[in-house]
Amino acid sequence: MTPAPPVTPTTKTPLVTTQAAHDAAPSTEFSTSTTPSSSSSSASSFSTSSTAPQLPASCGLQVTAPAGIVRLDARPGVDCSVAFARPLGEVVSVHVLQHNMECSAGDYAMVLERLSWRRLCEGSRNTTLSSRTNNLVVRLRAAGGRRGLRVAFAARRARRPQHRECDVQLTGIKGRIGAPQAVAGGGGGVVATQPCRAYINVPPQRRIVLRAMVTSGAGRGAEQDGACDGHVVVRDMETLKAVPVCGPRPLVWKSSGSRAEIEFHGRLGKQTSSFIALYRAIDPGAPLSGT
Structure with missing residues (x-):
């Protein structure tokens, strides 16, 4: 931390x-x-x-x-x-x-x-x-x-909401996250310059373990500049460090604080690309195994 x-x-x-x-x-x-x-x-x-x-x-x-x-x-x-x-x-x-x-x-x-x-x-x-x-x-x-x-x-x-209609908020010690199903933008896909986000907030003094899978049929997902078709960015809001994930690949990730965000880019939610994840709050010194 x-x-x-x-x-x-x-x-x-x-x-x-x-x-x-x-x-x-x-x-x-x-x-x-x-x-x-x-x-x-x-x-x-x-x-x-x-x-x-x-x-x-x-x-x-x-x-x-x-x-x-x-x-x-x-x-x-x-x-x-x-x-x-x-x-x-x-x-x-x-x-x-x-x-x-x-x-x-x-x-x-x-x-x-x-x-x-x-x-x-x-x-x-x-x-x-x-x-x-x-x-x-x-x-x-x-x-x-x-x-x-x-x-x-x-x-x-709020007088001026700071979120988009496709954003979601998750709280508590565990939950499930999927790609946005309906997003404003051309063709119903996530607009790369204005990504949808999933905000994860767990009790303070605890950490977030995320187990996710991105599947992508684009096939051209070289992780260059953190961008490719149908990808996500997992961001640790304690350090602001980001991990781009282009599929298909699994991800096991642990935060350094109690706050994290997932950004959805490209065409996630389409038949060719999808994302699913489970998160759980753990104590700072708890091992990843068994979570």
Whole structure:
């Protein structure tokens, strides 16, 4: 797993956006409000009363509920992460209610989205962060002792959806993936410049094992520049490393984080080309055999 960025004691942390050649992210991935919740319009939709759903402190939790409050507890050497997973077409907002992080001791929290992250520390109380996509991960790292973070979260319909109609979202510890059946574009095939995607999000602190088979009748699938008829690209969203797969060939692949994407290019879904895969979430140190 890619190590977290070095800790710099500061209370002002700029947004850091990573970019892949296939899909550059905007420079303002998150919208931020640091005004108190009593006067912040972005925080007014959060319910922080005693009747709000209170989720137990549970590192490694994948939350699919539309709203609630969650608590993260971490200690030195043991990070605590919680993932918020919603259907495509929605966005997630988190509002910091309480924390006892100390920047000078090296504590911080990270809020990660598809291609970006933002770091929080002292002065983050009453901060609200809103994603552009349907998945968000909050990670707490403690260096100076036991630390806690309490956040309210809420999902809503996105004003500008970031996905295509042929995209699919998969969550949970296991699932099955097939090629898109119906795609907008010439001839009903996947348009190479705008591939359909399968987004895989498993509980944080776990890894994804993918067993897939691509069959292609094109016969001209030299893997040059990552492109050939009827191929897929498997991308690790922790490192942004991509593996192009042109058929026919099997694939056994393990992620370095809890997020992965599969891009469908060419004519997959046609009678001459197909794709089928099974994925499963495993512990980081678990062997591939038997999964």
